[in-house]
Amino acid sequence: MLRVRCLRGGSRGAEAAHLIGAMLGRAMTGWVQGTFQSYSSSAAAAQPQRALEENAVTEPELQECPVCAYNEWDPLEEVIVGRAENARVPPFTVEVKANTYEKHWPFYQKYGGQSFPEDHLKKAVAEIEEMCNILRMEGVTVQRPEPMDWSFEYNTPDFTSTGMYAAMPRDILMVVGNEIIEAPMAWRSRFFEYRAYRPLIKEYFRKGAKWTTPPKPTMSDELYDQEYPIRTVEDRHKLAAQGKFVTTEHEPCFDAADFIRAGRDLFVQRSQVTNYMGIEWMRRHLAPDYKVHIISFKDPNPMHIDATFNIIGPGLVLSNPDRPCRQVEMFEKAGWTVVKPPTPLIPDDHPLWMSSKWLSMNVLMLDPKRVMCDANEHTIHKMFENLGIKTIKVNIRHANSLGGGFHCWTTDVRRRGSLESYFH
Numbered sequence: 001m002l003r004v005r006c007l008r009g010g011s012r013g014a015e016a017a018h019l020i021g022a023m024l025g026r027a028m029t030g031w032v033q034g035t036f037q038s039y040s041s042s043a044a045a046a047q048p049q050r051a052l053e054e055n056a057v058t059e060p061e062l063q064e065c066p067v068c069a070y071n072e073w074d075p076l077e078e079v080i081v082g083r084a085e086n087a088r089v090p091p092f093t094v095e096v097k098a099n100t101y102e103k104h105w106p107f108y109q110k111y112g113g114q115s116f117p118e119d120h121l122k123k124a125v126a127e128i129e130e131m132c133n134i135l136r137m138e139g140v141t142v143q144r145p146e147p148m149d150w151s152f153e154y155n156t157p158d159f160t161s162t163g164m165y166a167a168m169p170r171d172i173l174m175v176v177g178n179e180i181i182e183a184p185m186a187w188r189s190r191f192f193e194y195r196a197y198r199p200l201i202k203e204y205f206r207k208g209a210k211w212t213t214p215p216k217p218t219m220s221d222e223l224y225d226q227e228y229p230i231r232t233v234e235d236r237h238k239l240a241a242q243g244k245f246v247t248t249e250h251e252p253c254f255d256a257a258d259f260i261r262a263g264r265d266l267f268v269q270r271s272q273v274t275n276y277m278g279i280e281w282m283r284r285h286l287a288p289d290y291k292v293h294i295i296s297f298k299d300p301n302p303m304h305i306d307a308t309f310n311i312i313g314p315g316l317v318l319s320n321p322d323r324p325c326r327q328v329e330m331f332e333k334a335g336w337t338v339v340k341p342p343t344p345l346i347p348d349d350h351p352l353w354m355s356s357k358w359l360s361m362n363v364l365m366l367d368p369k370r371v372m373c374d375a376n377e378h379t380i381h382k383m384f385e386n387l388g389i390k391t392i393k394v395n396i397r398h399a400n401s402l403g404g405g406f407h408c409w410t411t412d413v414r415r416r417g418s419l420e421s422y423f424h
Contacts, residue, residue, distance in 0.1 A: 065178040067209035067413055071261050073313045074417030075367040078141040079410050080169045080200065081132050084124040087116050087165035087402060088150045089353075090189035094224050098246035099272050099303050102232075104353050113162045115151075116402065120351070123398040128409065131372075131394050138366055138392060143413065145169065145196035154192065158220035164189040166196035168404045169411035171304070173197060174256035176266070176286060177419065179210035183256040184217050186247050186273040191219060204413070214281055215252055222250040236300035245302075247275045254278030257304035257408060259292075262311050265423040266292050269309075271302035289419075295330075299323040306407045307358045313368050314422045316387075318361045334423050339387070342379040346397070354403030362405025364412075366392065372406045 066078070090096050092108040100108065115121065132142045150163030164187070172193055174181045180201060182194050194213075205211045217223060228246045230236055239245070247253060254274035259282070260267050266286070268279055283292040297308050297320070309325055310318040319325055321340040331338055344357035352359075360380050364372040371384055375393035384391050399409065 065208045067175055067180050067204050068178050069175040069261075069412050069415040070177060070263050070417055070419045071314075071415070071422075072311050072407075072412075073365040073368050074415035076140050076365070076412055076415055078143065078414040079135060079364075079412050080143045080145065080173065080197070081128065081135070082165075082167040082169050082409050083145055083147060083196070084121060084128055084165065084167050084399060084402060085147050086150050087121060087124075087167055088162060088189075089114055089116055090164045090187060091161055093161075093188060094226055094228060095187055095246055095272070096189070098228050098230055099301065100354065101301070107353055120398055120401060124396075124402060127394075127396040127399045131396055131399075131406070131409070134392065134394055135372070138370070140366065141414075143200055146199055148196045156191070156218070158218050159188050161188040161191065163192060165402065166193055167399075167402050168257070168408045169197065170257045170306070170404070170408045171255045173201075173411040174259060174261075175411065175413060176261065176290065177210075178208070179212055180204060180413075181256065182211075182213045184214045184253050184278065185255050186217070186219070186223070186253040186275075188219050212285070214254075214278075214285070217251045217253045220250070223248055223253065233300050237298070240300055240302055241298075243270065245270065245272050245275070247272060249275055249277050252277040252281045254282065255304060256411075257306055260305050260309060260311050262314075262422045263420045264290055265421070266290055267295050267305070267309065267311075268292055269296060269302055269305050270294060271304070273303055293423075295325055295327045297323040297325055301356075304408070307356065307362045307405065310361055310363065310407065312363065312365050312371065312389075314420075318363075320358055320361065322358065331423075336423075339383070341383060345377050345379060346374075346400075350397060351401045353401055355400065355405075359400050359405035359408075362407045364406035364410055374405070 089108060089111040092105070092112040096108060097105065135142050145166040148163070148166060150165060153160060153162050172183050172185060174183065185193070201211055225246050225248060229239070252275065258269050258271050258274040268274065270276060270279065279292065279294060286292060295309065299308060308320045308323045312318055315336040317331065317336060317338055318341050319328065319338045328338060341361040344360035346357045346360065360374055360377045366372060369388065370390050370392060372392045372394055373380060373384065375395040376397065381391045381393070396406070396409070
């Protein structure tokens with residue numbers, strides 16, 4: 001009896017039928033050729049049997065794709081964790097200015113293109129190493145990008161820049177099923193960030209993963225509104241409400257961290273780094289197996305969805321009370337539980353050059369009943385306890401300053417689960 005099992009990329013009836021047909025075809029061809037030869041010479045009388053033996057149909061070797069994740073909460077088996085080593089402050093260009101708050105502009109004007117403060121960076125590196133150790137203790141395989149020199153200046157026909165870091169794999173890599181997608185990010189300082197991850201991605205590809213790179217943006221001046229009028233928070237609120245952002249629709253761009261996954265449904269926001277052309281590219285690319293839904297928030301500085309709307313379980317989402325979702329009724333009607341996390345406890349004087357205090361809700365689910373979260377955020381620990389979720393407490397306060405929490409610092413490569421629908 002013929003049996004075909006396909007774990008690489010899931011079962012595909014057409015692929016299985018094609019494989020069976022090819023096997024039968026080879027076997028039949030060998031038999032016919034052997035039979036023909038038996039008429040030609042008595043010495044070749046044993047050929048048909050040998051041909052059948054050589055072309056015998058056997059069950060294919062069972063292979064499991066090393067890349068497979070459908071949501072944000074299935075049991076985590078393998079993860080990529082970013083590196084703080086050699087991280088540089090991005091040059092203070094228009095797209096960086098639009099994504100940072102005015103109080104930090106002097107920092108960028110002073111240090112743009114240079115290393116982050118050395119002592120702070122050392123502490124961030126140590127925190128992330130400890131985070132990796134704890135993940136391993138929790139049974140998760142940890143992978144890391146290559147250390148890179150981000151200080152070199154590079155030139156394209158459209159711009160000149162220095163690099164930034166490979167600290168936030170969530171921004172550049174997204175796993176959807178057995179496919180790993182490299183995002184065409186919008187910051188010029190991140191143009192070559194993919195190079196740090198290529199050795200890992202090539203190895204995943206060799207082992208059976210799909211690997212997709214959307215069109216690389218030129219990042220010419222036309223991609224940015226050079227006169228984007230950001231003087232106050234009120235300006236930003238008004239512009240965002242009008243759907244006006246520093247990125248134009250000149251060419252597709254998006255950061256992977258502007259997407260959040262829930263099985264067959266992905267949710268995305270139009271932000272300072274993700275435009276509608278990028279969203280439409282993803283919509284067409286993932287159809288018909290997945291649906292991409294655009295949602296929006298009352299956010300003066302939209303960039304990355306996971307500190308605003310973080311899905312932590314089937315029909316369970318953390319929704320930032322300071323940045324309410326304009327489509328929240330859509331989720332409530334679908335039977336989802338929308339949880340508003342408590343106000344973050346991080347002190348006002350802690351430097352958050354590239355993010356807000358709401359990294360407290362930027363958590364990483366290890367499975368539906370375990371979450372990695374900030375060791376200092378006692379009120380959110382209680383929130384998770386009330387939800388029946390065990391907290392794995394880790395301190396990455398200095399790493400937070402570089403622009404991300406646990407979700408940002410990671411890309412989940414493999415979660416144990418199957419493709420399902422959670423949104424109706």
